[in-house]
Amino acid sequence: MIVARTIDELNAARRDLIGEIGFVPTMGALHVGHLSLIERAKKENGFVVVSVYVNPAQFGADEDFERYPRREETDIALCRAAKVDLLFMPKNVYGKDEPTISAPPIGASILEGEIRPGHFDGVLTVIMKMLHLIKPKRVYFGKKDAQQLWLIAKMVSAFFMEIEVVACETARESNGLALSSRNAYLSEGEKNDALKLSQSLFEASKLIKKNEIKSSAIIEAIAKTLAPLTIDYVSIVDREFKPIKTIKKGETIILIAARAGATRLIDNMWI
Numbered sequence: 426m427i428v429a430r431t432i433d434e435l436n437a438a439r440r441d442l443i444g445e446i447g448f449v450p451t452m453g454a455l456h457v458g459h460l461s462l463i464e465r466a467k468k469e470n471g472f473v474v475v476s477v478y479v480n481p482a483q484f485g486a487d488e489d490f491e492r493y494p495r496r497e498e499t500d501i502a503l504c505r506a507a508k509v510d511l512l513f514m515p516k517n518v519y520g521k522d523e524p525t526i527s528a529p530p531i532g533a534s535i536l537e538g539e540i541r542p543g544h545f546d547g548v549l550t551v552i553m554k555m556l557h558l559i560k561p562k563r564v565y566f567g568k569k570d571a572q573q574l575w576l577i578a579k580m581v582s583a584f585f586m587e588i589e590v591v592a593c594e595t596a597r598e599s600n601g602l603a604l605s606s607r608n609a610y611l612s613e614g615e616k617n618d619a620l621k622l623s624q625s626l627f628e629a630s631k632l633i634k635k636n637e638i639k640s641s642a643i644i645e646a647i648a649k650t651l652a653p654l655t656i657d658y659v660s661i662v663d664r665e666f667k668p669i670k671t672i673k674k675g676e677t678i679i680l681i682a683a684r685a686g687a688t689r690l691i692d693n694m695w696i
């Protein structure tokens with residue numbers, strides 16, 4: 426495995442990868458969720474490139490950029506064990522006064538975009554840079570960050586980029602908690618509270634199986650389960666992120682965001 430720390434090193438190593446490339450962009454502190462994306466990329470491509478870059482542009486001024494977990498050595502070891510071909514770990518990918526990508530208002534003004542102004546502009550800009558650098562055939566994203574996945578697929582399509590955006594299932598702990606680098610912030614008590622996110626989604630799924638299709642009833646049930654946490658939103662949308670009043674199989678995503686102590690957590694379920 427080659428570890429490239431500068432853009433020159435990346436370009437040099439990239440030139441030697443002749444064949445289909447699967448790319449997994451991450452912010453590091455790698456966990457089983459990231460590894461499941463890498464594993465899938467490994468199966469579907471000749472080469473796998475992973476990036477580890479805590480992207481300053483996607484953090485708000487009052488967010489956790491400084492304390493976001495950084496575990497460089499462990500990340501390198503995990504990528505090596507996963508047989509990654511090229512690991513890109515740049516210090517910085519930005520210049521001065523550069524053009525940036527703006528998320529469309531329809532995506533930037535709702536849910537994560539509403540609560541984290543500018544967040545998706547930062548995400549789209551860094552992913553655009555990474556896709557141009559890595560030039561992959563396929564890029565892998567987790568369904569856990571559903572709104573991000575949706576906006577990236579929209580960007581790739583809008584800019585006629587010949588890259589397949591692959592949506593990967595959410596990896597969970599055996600107790601249901603969706604894996605996230607931010608789980609490292611949680612105390613034992615908060616971890617227990619955080620379980621309510623996945624619990625509320627599993628309960629919602631049971632209600633839907635019993636033919637409850639009214640979004641309002643499902644949202645109410647979820648909010649009840651989430652009560653020990655501070656809820657940012659519970660929302661039921663279609664695949665284009667428009668709120669829907671009734672749940673339709675194959676067309677619905679239930680999204681939740683809540684805080685356990687100071688830690689913001691998101692989870693969702695695709696119906």
Ligand code: AMP
Nearest residue numbers: 451452453458566567570594595596604
């Ligand atoms: P991050 O390092 O948090 O920016 O995540 C990098 C990629 O891993 C994104 O595409 C995430 O959606 C994905 N990811 C994060 N957590 C999980 C998980 N629990 N299961 C599957 N994919 C995940």
